[in-house]
Amino acid sequence: MSKRPIESLQKTDHNVETVEFDVLFILGVSISCGLAGAWFFQRLRIPQVVGYIVIGLIVGQSGFGLIDHATAAKLQPFTLFALGIIGFLVGGELRSESFRKYARQFMAILLGEGLGAFFLVGTGSALIMYFAFHNFTIALASGIVFGAIASATDPASTVDVLWENRSYGVLTTSLTAIVALDDALAMTLYGLGTGLAEILTGQSGSIGKEVGKVVLSLGGAVLLGILCAMVLWVLLRKIHQPEKSLAFAVGIILLLISVSAYLDLDVILASMTLGCVLVNTSPRRSADLFKIMRSFSIPIYVLFFVLAGARLGLGQMPGWLWMIVLLYVFGRGIGKIAGTWIGARCTHSEPVVQRYLGLGLFAQGGVAIGLSIVATHHLQDIEITPGLALADTIVSGVAATTLILQLTGPALVKLSVKLAGEAGRNITIDDVIDSWTVADVMDPQPMLIQEHEPVSRAIETFISNDPFLYPVVDREGKMAGVLTFEGLQNILLDQDSWAWLVASDVMTTAKDKARASLPLREAIEQMREVNIDEMPIVNDEDQDRPVGILNLGRVRKQLDNELIQRRQSTPVKAQKTDKSK
């Protein structure tokens, strides 16, 4: 395919303008085409993330070359920013109650799937390298590095599929925790692996030094994340508008990313720690922030994956490397499935976790590519044959496996949550509200007070019943007004007047009322706007006739019950039309 970098279309005498045009044009093309690709793939029931990556492949180095190496390098800060936002959101999914409950299982599964992939891919690729080059040291070194990289799972695309499919349940919780944690395991294995590979290949290196580096990178990232979370926690206590807290959060994430990059700390782990600490220390205050950040992150996600796809250049790969790629993909998959099964079985995890969690751990992304690039620094002087560097082999091999796994991994995540029956279960209160009208939750048999009833009798009604609002009706049953506890306050002390005043004298005009068919959300908004907890509901045809009372307390209880019921039963689409209470 012809490669025509965008620079060639531009005048070069106005460098700054050209750069800006390049970047803006690429960002625009990436987001628009990425979303179009996602839409197309969603029609084919393929996760949207695959659409983004395919668009990236088409416009990137493996396709039209619209985004070449130089442009991708220019956009590196953006990729870091996206990683920071993604990490923050993934961290926000890690609630301490799940960790406390499943800590032992998570650790066992993490070690099982990580080491499973590490040993199978490591052994397989070492064997192929040995048969191809008959050099034991090189074979062992490449096996260790490939194996270490294989243990990582991509949290971004995995969690994106979980969100897209609105999954909820023990498998979803485990999957989120494992993909968030196994980057740390991959980095540790990588640190040990490259140290060992350098020693084996006669380069200056020591395992101790490499492990030290990894510990510093991981520990520093966690500390930085905690520090930033503390700052954001304080800010959230002072700021109550979600828009402002979003601005502060983005600012803090940018600072965290830049400090991480400067100190060579793991960006994604630092931002995950920030999200995780925040969601666990301030679950209520941070809920709105995570919600608004999720909406804000959509174009960032799209761009991140389109650019990730664009960077994947496969070039001319030799046959033996394709064999490694195939073995890597299969070995990693088997290792993850078997390792997960062993870890889950040993810790008596839920059957769905034992059976399907491994399937959800196939996606491979930024961390693997990142580690392969880091490998070019560590292993740049090691040559397999004259002119062929081990580092280049690793970069090309990991790029090819990432391409395959990014295209298949998300689909397998989807399959995994579907098989576990967890797709469509992440229903929120908002979903339930949107599926209901006022008629679904109102008290359909309101106690009515006749307008000629003496106040003494109306007060008895207040004393012996729960509501604080009663429709007052005339002889024809039409609503003349409402009687509220607040309205009665002025005569509560004057008991003499109770005998000669009637309901009509003490009622107030029913300024706020709603039709039974009104969407529940609109009714709740109306009530919040005027700060009332109860509102009379009128007939759709005859709007003077009261047919119910909407009580926010009762609505809340019904919403909570319905949420629990829906999460435990069938997926959201089937429930949308179910108006049962």
Place this chain on the structure above:
Amino acid sequence: MTPASNLSQILSSERIVVLEARHKRQALEALIESLSGAEEVKDREELSKGIFYREELMSTGIGMGIAVPHVRLASIDRPVMCVGICRSPILDYGSLDNKPVSLIFMIAAGKNQHAEYLRLLSSISAKVKQSEVRDAILTAPDVETAYRILTENGS
């Protein structure tokens, strides 16, 4: 503004009427006529309808010879009152204690003056339930004296 229970703000001496009527309907009509002369009342028909509709719901004869016909109307923006002193007690008022009515306090207020209206009804009934106030009004030589008694005591 002070609460409407400050009677001098809602009552003038011209709105104190000595009634010749012997029946409830005539008495109420006479008071409606008087009250509709107040600038606060914009719609006489609405006032009349409202007063008689309220009487249909339950008599406003609260006992002890007192009646407080009252109404809230959309066209009124300020509470207003008139007082009827009956030369002959009205026998057919249908009071709670079945006693004839000698003093009628007709009150009209705005639809949205809920709290003010209830406080006003409450304060008038409390005031005229004191027998000395009641007797003083009934034996007042002229409407000016009755006005003074009503507005100076415990207002």
